[in-house]
Amino acid sequence: MxxxxxxxxxxxxxxxxxxxxxxxxxxxxxxxxxxxxxxxxRREDRLEALAGTIAENGGEALAVPLDVTDADSVxxxxxxxxxxxxxxxxxxxxxxxxxxxxxxxxxxxxxxWVVDTNLKGVWLVAREAGTRMIAAGKSGSxxxxxxxLGLRVALAVSSYSASKAAVIQLTRSLALEWxxxxxxxxxxxxxxFVTEINAPYFATEKGRRYLQRTPAQRSGxxxxxxxxxxxxxxDAGSFVNGVALPVDGAHSIGNM
Ligand SMILES: NC(=O)c1ccc[n+]([C@@H]2O[C@H](COP(=O)([O-])OP(=O)(O)OC[C@H]3O[C@@H](n4cnc5c(N)ncnc54)[C@H](OP(=O)(O)O)[C@@H]3O)[C@@H](O)[C@H]2O)c1
Numbered sequence: 001m002x003x004x005x006x007x008x009x010x011x012x013x014x015x016x017x018x019x020x021x022x023x024x025x026x027x028x029x030x031x032x033x034x035x036x037x038x039x040x041x042r043r044e045d046r047l048e049a050l051a052g053t054i055a056e057n058g059g060e061a062l063a064v065p066l067d068v069t070d071a072d073s074v075x076x077x078x079x080x081x082x083x084x085x086x087x088x089x090x091x092x093x094x095x096x097x098x099x100x101x102x103x104x105x106x107x108x109x110x111x112x113w114v115v116d117t118n119l120k121g122v123w124l125v126a127r128e129a130g131t132r133m134i135a136a137g138k139s140g141s142x143x144x145x146x147x148x149l150g151l152r153v154a155l156a157v158s159s160y161s162a163s164k165a166a167v168i169q170l171t172r173s174l175a176l177e178w179x180x181x182x183x184x185x186x187x188x189x190x191x192x193f194v195t196e197i198n199a200p201y202f203a204t205e206k207g208r209r210y211l212q213r214t215p216a217q218r219s220g221x222x223x224x225x226x227x228x229x230x231x232x233x234x235d236a237g238s239f240v241n242g243v244a245l246p247v248d249g250a251h252s253i254g255n256m
Contacts, residue, residue, distance in 0.1 A: 006230040009034025017095030019046035021195030031059030040066035068121030094145040118163035139182035146187040175242030191248025216249030
């Protein structure tokens with residue numbers, strides 16, 4: 001049988017934000033393409049359920065608690081991953097939060113929550129993964145989940161947009177620094193997909209009208225992230241490094 005171009009068998013993957021939405025999807029597809037997957041987030045009951053589903057489908061997964069804003073928690077998650085499966089080859093650096101508020105209404109607590117999770121968290125987890133890959137002399141692939149809001153702006157998401165733009169620059173910086181170590185670092189920039197982060201908004205009439213005004217006139221479906229994500233995560237994208245890839249039905253180049 002011909003191997004899939006996205007085959008990742010023999011690899012170890014760690015997915016942050018795996019307790020819902022994109023992260024749960026990324027973990028399932030990585031397992032489906034053959035990786036042993038460490039699923040990480042704070043809600044352990046959901047991680048255990050996901051690991052169980054992956055195992056039922058013939059894959060291998062380990063649930064590990066992780067708070068991406070806490071360096072000790074990040075180190076402990078990678079220790080657990082290494083103990084179970086070995087050094088992580090593929091990182092889906094995906095955990096993120098949003099707080100939808102106009103700029104004048106954002107207080108320090110809200111700012112710190114968004115920026116500490118989306119930017120500091122992505123940095124802590126990437127640094128841990130990269131340090132361990134380099135120490136082990138292993139090549140690797142890191143996929144940071146940014147957003148089209150890292151490329152463009154919209155009303156009431158300034159902290160989120162700033163954090164995601166910074167993730168894109170961090171992605172480029174790490175790609176440059178680690179390219180000689182054969183570690184690729186790319187960013188996925190999804191448009192709108194209905195997940196727990198935005199479901200309440202897209203359930204409203206205002207949310208539905210917003211989607212109608214986008215070029216595709218709809219939200220994305222999770223399966224439409226599969227190939228773009230696997231391109232970046234697997235050796236199929238071996239010469240793709242330091243990019244910010246929009247997956248958004250042309251939303252980010254929308255009519256002005
Ligand atoms: N949905 C979209 O339209 C869209 C578009 C562009 C980009 N994104 C980005 O895609 C990523 C995934 O979002 P999603 O849409 O899948 O939303 P989601 O369903 O709300 O998932 C967010 C995930 O992040 C985890 N998380 C939050 N804070 C964390 C922390 N401190 N430590 C560890 N994990 C943490 C959550 O797990 P726990 O609460 O269990 O820790 C959850 O698994 C985010 O970075 C988001 O900004 C989403």
